[in-house]
Ligand SMILES: Nc1nc2c(c(=O)[nH]1)N[C@H]1C(S)=C(S)[C@@H](COP(=O)(O)OP(=O)(O)OC[C@H]3O[C@@H](n4cnc5c(N)ncnc54)[C@H](O)[C@@H]3O)O[C@H]1N2
């Protein structure tokens with residue numbers, strides 16, 4: 001049985017990045033850039049004013065000075081006339097610096113007359129001018145392939161005229177739930193039935209990282225239904241299944257996948273929760289069979305599926321960082337398997353503090369919602385003392401936000 005890191009390596013060694021497409025800039029938000037982006041021109045493209053005020057020659061303003069105002073340049077205008085000695089041109093923020101000027105004096109530091117302006121303070125050469133290329137030079141790499149496009153990236157790409165951007169195609173992730181006890185959300189819930197919540201939490205998790213979930217439906221506990229839905233699921237880029245992978249009489253997922261030509265690479269991982277997880281490949285389509293207990297489904301997605309999806313989406317950074325946190329209480333577990341302990345996190349004097357979020361049974365969803373992170377408790381140890389440092393994967397950083 002592979003350990004957690006061995007399982008993750010087998011997965012990552014087998015999945016490959018999907019191909020790219022060009023999309024309109026705004027549609028690229030959250031997508032992964034497929035090529036390095038270089039600036040076709042300088043940013044800013046020309047010297048321009050950082051202030052509303054007066055373009056002057058600094059040498060004219062070394063003491064209190066009165067200058068003749070010979071023109072006005074709003075943003076969007078072209079500066080043709082030069083600033084002559086003893087003169088100034090009124091200028092707005094973003095407008096091009098006229099020839100002859102080497103400084104801008106903000107309007108607050110002047111007294112305006114009818115055709116003249118009094119400069120109140122000594123002026124330094126280059127003050128309040130934004131110089132061509134001081135942000136980005138033509139040819140500079142502004143964004144690297146493999147990074148997610150953010151709203152600030154969109155601003156830069158728009159300024160550089162990138163109307164269409166190369167991004168990796170949206171990853172289509174099929175989701176098949178299995179089990180006779182399942183009913184779709186909104187359906188009539190009979191005796192012994194539960195809502196198919198795993199399909200929705202998996203779909204949401206796929207969306208959160210920029211993928212496109214395709215909910216195929218519920219495979220019932222018979223071979224035909226499994227064959228029908230799993231073969232549909234294999235039309236996508238990735239297939240995720242939930243439940244039907246442990247030792248139950250009707251745990252058919254792996255058997256039917258094999259029938260469909262899927263090659264199993266492992267079944268069972270030395271972790272808790274999530275031991276019955278299976279991973280397989282059908283040609284270049286990875287198939288993750290996740291255990292059905294909702295918390296096991298969510299944790300195996302987070303720890304084993306997500307890095308693979310990020311790699312397929314073309315991301316460079318795919319593995320969650322591990323942070324150190326100090327346990328606020330003693331934790332005991334059985335030795336043998338790596339445990340992912342649901343913890344709440346807080347900020348202490350010397351870093352993060354971790355506290356169990358409560359009942360760690362895999363049927364308990366409440367403590368998963370309350371968890372800010374997952375502590376990785378190593379296989380070989382069983383007692384973790386209060387005050388001990390442990391490794392955590394942060395699930396969300398909201399615990400660091402201040403309350404209103
Ligand atoms: N004899 C053994 N029994 C079990 C073992 C084992 O090794 N030997 N492993 C246990 C562990 S650990 C887990 S995890 C579960 C995983 O079982 P399956 O993946 O086969 O899932 P099911 O048994 O079908 O369901 C488990 C649980 O989850 C609920 N479920 C299933 N699908 C959904 C869904 N789409 N949405 C919400 N909830 C769902 C289901 O009703 C069950 O309660 O097996 C243990 N047993």
Ligand code: MOO
Nearest residue numbers: 273274275296362
């Ligand atoms: O290994 Mo199961 O996923 O503990 O509940």
